[in-house]
Amino acid sequence: MNVWRTVRLYSTGVPKIRWFYSTDIPVSKPIGFNYKQTERPQKFIPFASKDSDSLETVYQSWKKQGQEPKPVPVNEDQLFDCDIAKMVMRPVYWDGPVYEIRRGLWYKDNTPLSSAISDQLEKHYSEFKKKSETKQQGPIEILSEVSLCEKDGKKWPFKEATDFEKKDKLAVFKDEREAVLIDKESKFGQLQINNIEKLPGQQVLGSSTVTRGYERVRNKEPETASDEKMEEETDFFTSLMKSWTAESSNERFQKDMEADYTNPKHHANSGEREVDHLILCIHGIGQSLSAKFSTVNFAHDCNNMRRQFKQIFVKYPKYAEMAYSEQELHDQDNQKKLTNCKVQVLPIIWRFDVDFSLNKVFEEYDKDGYPRLPTLEQVNIDSITPLRHLAADVVMDILLFYEPKFKEQILSSVVKSANSIYDKYLERHPNFNGKVSLLGHSLGSAICLDILCAQPDESSAIDPKKHLKFRVENFFGLGSPNGVFKLIERHNIWPRGSTETNDPETTSSPKVDNYYNIFYPTDPVAYRVEPLVHPLLADIKPEMISFSDENINSQLKSLAELPNNLINNRYFKRAINFAGLGDYKPQDSKCYKRGADNLDKVPEHVKKLLQSLNRTGRVDYSLPQGYFDIDLINAIGSHIQYFDDPDVIAFLLKQLLQKPKN
Template sequence: MFPISVRRQFSVLSHLRIDARWFYAVDVPISKPEQFKYTQTKPPQKFLPFSDSDNSLLEESFKDGDKTVLQVLEDRLFNCDIKSMQLYPIYWQGPVYEVRRGIWFSNGTPIDQRLGELIEKQYQALKDKLGKEEGQVVFELDDKTLELSPITKSEDLTTTIAETFSSSESQSPKKLVLFKDEKTVFILPKSSKLMIQMLNPLTDELKKSIFSDYKIERGYKAKDKEKALAEKGSSSAFGDFSFINFFTDTAIDKNAKSDKAEEKMEYHMKNDFAKEDKDTKRDINHIVLCCHGIGQSLGTKLESVNFIHDINIFRKGLATALKEDSELQEMSPSANNHGIQVLPVIWRYNLGFSIDEPISVEDQNDGVKTLPSVSDITVDALRPLRNLLGNVVLDVLLYYDSWYKKRILSSVVQQCNDVYDKFLLNNPGWNGKVSLVGHSLGSAIFFDILCKQPDNLNFEDPNFDHKRYLKFKVENYFALGSPLGVFSLLKRQNIAPRSKENSVSVNDIDKEVLDRPCVGPKCENLYNIFHPCDSIGYRVEPLIRSEFTKFKPSPVPFANKSGFDSQLKEITDFGDEFGDKLTNNISKLFGNKSIGELLLLDSKKPETEKNLPNSPKESTKKSSSSKSTTVDISAESLKVIRQLNYSGRVDYCLSEGLFDISIINAIKAHTTYFENKDLTAFVLRELLSPKSKARLVSKSAVLMTPGEDDNEWL
């Protein structure tokens, strides 16, 4: 109704002593990144109060006028510009939300900023008169000019009321502003004859209950704050995402105008970033940058596809893992703060390729020519499904087109460096560690970036190419649900630690480096983590040393030893009559698979063990609890793989749930890594643990055995 000027000057009320309360919108943003093609069509209706600490910071800066942009919300991830009254993320592209400095409230919600300042200015001039018999004052409000014209005579009031409610829609609508007392004002629009009668000075006292929707009150009440915080997280807008929704055209909401889209945005803002009053700025000593995989272009059409939200879940999961694990607390700098900040890197929005837009190419003879869009060449039959595949699978094809691959690598490197620079700017003197997490195709992107990173790179060089190389050392690299193994296999490429044979310099050509028969990522520790049901995740250890082909991946331990899965493990290990009966019953239910096999706990039936070949060169060890067969890893293989990961292993497998059936769970397994508690606790443990390559963790591995393949499940 009253647009906010981006460059307007400070309020004339900044010098007044007012107990103001600051709010930010959570449902309808002012703007979104260009790729969303979003236009605001209505003002926001739902606002959330800033925490007490943020509120004090904003109010103090507002009055002093020294600083106009402040870091707010959880972990100070957002900037609040008190000059433009806007809230926006610092480290990634995202929606911009309206901010209000609330003085006058309607049902606990601050009214429009400019209108509120206008009412407050008039209130300051009238406050000595209000509350007295002659204190009721009525003004005429013009929405366009935002001017208040006093009405002093009853005749003028009657005339103005008649004009107001008889004005045509084409004329500027007028409202009546009634200052009732020291805390109450009524803003009355065009309405019924009853309202006219109630406003007549000759009628009985105005009944507040009748006009509650038109009443505004001065000051923020404690009960309103409690109500707002109680509603935080109550929305049911966010739920399990169903790929079935993709198959209907109604699921694609290009402008995010639907109520469901707004509810999801509201849910994310309330639950992902709202800061508790007791929260303070955390000390950060480790940054983790996360790169998304395929299908993120759907995020411009579906609020359900939201990598920012995935990373927020991951960030909160790290905090939860620390809270629930005393061992992690001992490793952490503080029992309440692990010192790790997780930030997203989104490359798809900047790629400039959409299935709905024509492709422009330069031709030496014809100049710039236009090719049809993917939608133009899409067959009409099953178009929604084809559009889905186009938005998702096309990302892989783009990455393996040399022109687009170069752009993607450059975009990701530049964004990582930009995030790093912004963090240094907001944290002067910071000298911590940086790790990377890549999911799906994002893992292959990060891997290629690390493989072409030179060995002796001078980050302080004035000619440093920030679009080509990372400007920081990478401590750990976690690949989640990664197709890296099969990509490398198709390229006939091995993976090895950095050495003189596969060293990289700034003079090398990136494409030639990435096409070498053997490549090595420039990082201290490499982790390849996958879920057994994830059909996109592949192993990489056999590409490092062929000996690891016969070894199982290292299991990711359970996050909570008292959890349901751990109880099942204890039952299978216990081996009593009850455990045997439970094992037999569940084995029948799941096609004669044992619980140990289902949970990847390396349990094998006795008859399977009898068929294992015994090699005199292998030092065989049989665990009494899991009945699995382990062998020593050769010294030569250990020497190689320990240069890629201090633990002596690179492949790590998450535990399969008891009721996870591969063919059904495949899609979910690939899309829920950041929600997995076992993975979150494992990553936190590895980030916090003191890593020493002189200390070997894994000297042996569990053998793969006949019948290990899960094809019989399909």
């Protein structure tokens, strides 16, 4: 059988390389997940052009010089690093899933081939280029990835292998950018080798067509995330209807992961964008559940919050007017910069650093060598063990926060992580001269408050092992139990350096410029803080936060004008409740039946205490919520939706960008 053929190679160089990353199957997960990769990623997403070029530059330098390549910062705000030697991408500032990256030169079905196959193809392709175009060439052998593992004395690392991964191939180049890989053991495929050039596409049984060089598929894959057009604005009710569309948890999780690791529509390559406000976020209870349920993911919550900061800033011009000077606003050459919200959000995930679990709490032993106390697992009632395990993963975080040994571990872990992230941020952004804020959710707000109360007045007294090494401008508590926690401790909450007696035995005084206690009226975990400043403030309603979208306010007003018999209809109420609208009227909200709306009758010394705790003169801020949202399901949901609520993001943005009053 004549298997020789004429090979025509017209390409004179390597086509433009495109780098890719996966987000469906991670290479590894943080400690605590007990994860081992058993499947291979199937979905690969192209890096933005700028990031891809940066990766290729470092790759070429590594190959030529042989030195260990430095990490390459990529994607949104350069929050991720690529390790070219290990071909993986990981988050910079938090522990998260690590994903495979690939250098796209040879492709199968628009997916980059692994380096094990791509390198073999390119080597033989280069050899063919050096030979005469008229010289007869035969098919060349390509070892499968499974064969290469066996050759190196290694075991195939995944549970299964596809035919493409485990069968050796014969490669036949059709032209300068296309080759056919035929199963080496396929007799029918070998019979067709001489006719390869005449067969369009993948027409040979037991074969695969591969192409050299990446070409963007129009209308399917944008060149970069920043090239995408912004979605058209839709009215509120259209958006609401879209949110009701059912979607499986796996689909949502996959979309979340892709969104977290992918450039957003704004600032796709904005690693060096100017940042005036760095927010470090501390999670609350139940983060250990993320090892069991993929939907419990605080890093994703923070990534979502960061994205919303950017989107809301672009959507409403009033924020640009707050963030930029008059000269900057009217500088025509500076318009692109005006889309930068100047806010960065980074998570602090402390739970996996703290050494307690269902099977390991107290390490105290009797003389006989047995533990003095049982584990929580051992005192469980067997009949409802799964339910108790679920509850323990959540509740135990709170219980152990008030056990001195574990509280010290928690506070130490958060301080260590916060200082490490701050140092790393300065290292990567040496020109940063902005302000730092802490944001704590649920138990995370209690952790923040205790850390801020322990901060010394003098910077010379700071111990990096116990204290934050940076000044905190704002402390935002979301869904915070601080009110009841400090009440149980019999502590007042007073500003640092107030004329009142700051006795550490009876007062908690955070070292912070502005303290915000933000909550939904129906959040069962949240409590007010202002009455702990002075009991008279219990009769003053919290400051009400307005909707971020002014259109909603007008729509709610039109609802209020509907006939009473319709408003009182129980089915209509359910619909309004489900939509999350309600008949919101801050001036007569049923959530607060008592109390005045302002501080007019409050003594001056109490007002000064509030002004010292927050420049606005208030600490408690209530988010908008409808009349009909007071039920168990909505109450539970309200505690976990702060990071997804545009009203929260808009309020935070306004407070961060608000210029101080003269």
